[in-house]
Amino acid sequence: MTNPAERLVDLLDLERIEVDIFRGRSPEESLQRVFGGQVAGQALVAAGRTTEGDRPVHSLHAYFLRPGRPGVPIVYQVERVRDGRSFTTRRVTAVQEGRTIFNLTASFHRPEEAGFEHQLPPARIVPDPEELPTVAEEVREHLGTLPDALERMARRQPFDIRYVDRLRWTREEVEDADPRSAVWMRAVGPLGDDPLVHTCALTYASDMTLLDAVRIPVEPLWGPRGFDMASLDHAMWFHRPFRADEWFLYDQESPIATGGRGLARGRIYDRSGRLLVSVVQEGLFRRLDRL
Template sequence: MPSEGHHLVQDLLDQLDLEALEQRLFRGSSRDLGGKSVFGGQVAGQAMVAATRTVDPAFLAHSMHGYFLRPGDMGAAIVYEVDNIRDGRSFATRRVQAIQHGRPIFSMLASFHVEESGYTHQMSMPDVAGPEELASHDELRHAWVDALDRVPESLREAVGREVAIDMRPVRPWNMLDPDKREAEQHVWLRAKAPLPDDQALHRAVLTYASDFNLLATSLFPHGVSFFSPGMQMASIDHALWFHREFAVDDWLLYSMDSPGAQDARGLARGLIFNRAGELVASVVQEGLIRQREQPR
């Protein structure tokens, strides 16, 4: 009998399997992860799938740059419109607009590249405990249940919501009772069940997963979280670069930091390594971290 993890992963794959409406026009559905609007990683992952389906399979995505323009409505379908900007001999470029209720909610440029040989260097992977030694986010949430009464009632469902990605923080951070710490964290992640052997799909799933935990890093020095009273958080933009092939159903280390925050915006960066210590992707995001009212 398939496990709950298999069901969650299959549901994610179903979300990413967009319906083709016309040439370069696709439709996707949303899942409620307990927030007030569509999870940004879902929109970015679906936009990546839409762009990929219009490109020759010899080309793989190597970067994406996206802007979150409006909150997504979880009760409505999202239409993805793809513009063919360029098809070259070694690079291809696509622009994707995610549309709801006649207005764009997300806009992305994605670049694709054929495989080439070239110079290689990278930063070293941090020396941290392995995932087998660590508790998952799902397990940690059960341990935090005694702090649930501090969370606004409208967000309590989000605390217990499980997702298709197994995430294991090296140094757990209790988002229901946050402490102040340096603006850095390391989280192991992988899909909770095996995925098809399709590199383009693995890149779409990592696009989805790369939006988890990242912006929260910019809150660490301030001892607040998404669940703190009056806190308003939202991704503003998201950039992702893929450096080599990888398997997102095997453990990847997401090493994140936040160089600074100002004007109600936080900047966060991430490097993603495989178990062999190879750098597979890099991420940068700026997001809204607005305190609308002071905690009592």
């Protein structure tokens, strides 16, 4: 299995080991901690496997409690909190080596017709994704070559990411920059037709670039890091159906960073400008020279 999109689908295909208990793989990678989007996506799969298929998830609220260890399986324990006529609620606890590392509450809603609909339009007009370079192309253009580590990462990356604004490479370029970022994203290959897989794949992707908006006024996104950062909590609201293997625009901003924490908000649109998903996350930021 060489296609990163296929590997993502396989990563989200949990093993059922008991009623409402599932086990997920955690790939062995050269990372300090398990990627938060992976844990959130797998936890949402576990919740969805215990619900009726006609009720898509409409929101999730999660806390990252401890860093997970790469290469060690994660067990997801699902609590059936409520099964109502319109809403279903599940609570998921992720356990690794006997310790809780993450918990999530997800709500599922039977689709209804409200009789009215509105949304704010996207904040700005952006180029189409085909007009923008990939991250690898930008790095190669700037450095004249693509470092081996980045090339290996690009081959494993399940999402094609294209920054709307060109990457900044020096501290002078980030001075006085607005804490905003926007990227086009889509899975690098087909994800099948299961709506739950697309929802969980997008949940995975939602944690990849959101905290960029916090860092942009402080340091270049690519290059030596001055801060250690970690996701603290994560919330999503799913407004409309979508496919994660089709282009979507992830518009991100950070309204505040203070006290070692930064808040980021994201809005995910399809190519026609329809708002699909809203995201909010807080991250922990600590200066590396003080660790």
